[in-house]
């Protein structure tokens with residue numbers, strides 16, 4: 001197990017791979033109240049390229065991972081097992097593009113839903129998705145947990 005962590009540290013830098021007491025409790029479990037556990041390690045990639053590299057390394061070592069967004073899920077899907085690496089996407093935040101012609105918005109995975117809603121509104125659109133956890137849940141988590149959101153995201157309508 002240390003081999004995979006050493007390789008992750010070499011690839012991403014030590015500041016992007018936390019273990020033991022350096023892992024915040026918020027990464028132990030989501031809003032479901034299901035059993036919370038510390039993962040083997042917590043990894044914070046800074047780009048999609050680093051996400052790919054992290055997945056490549058974990059795959060090569062047979063290392064299980066669990067992806068974490070805003071941790072507002074109510075089904076324990078983001079909760080780590082002790083032997084898993086938690087892949088936190090919290091550094092991947094930001095709206096990259098709004099295309100008026102196709103009425104689409106492109107954003108990084110951990111952009112909070114509320115940020116997406118505001119960006120859409122400022123551009124003259126209405127984002128057709130809303131839920132109580134809007135300030136904390138992420139667009140990546142939304143897509144992962146709610147298939148219907150994919151349709152809604154594509155069909156943002158002119159406000």
Ligand SMILES: Cc1cc2nc3c(=O)[nH]c(=O)nc-3n(C[C@H](O)[C@H](O)[C@H](O)COP(=O)(O)OP(=O)(O)OC[C@H]3O[C@@H](n4cnc5c(N)ncnc54)[C@H](O)[C@@H]3O)c2cc1C
Nearest residue numbers: 067069070071072073077078131132133138140141142144
């Ligand atoms: C107050 C409140 C109100 C809520 N209202 C609703 C509601 O109306 N409708 C509803 O459906 N849910 C609701 N939820 C549940 C939750 O907010 C949603 O399921 C939300 O979409 C989860 O997003 P998240 O970023 O917090 O995901 P997380 O909880 O971090 O993860 C949820 C799942 O998605 C996976 N995941 C996260 N990010 C990614 C990614 N980038 N790529 C691949 N997989 C990923 C995780 O591995 C996990 O399996 C509510 C929760 C709260 C606390």
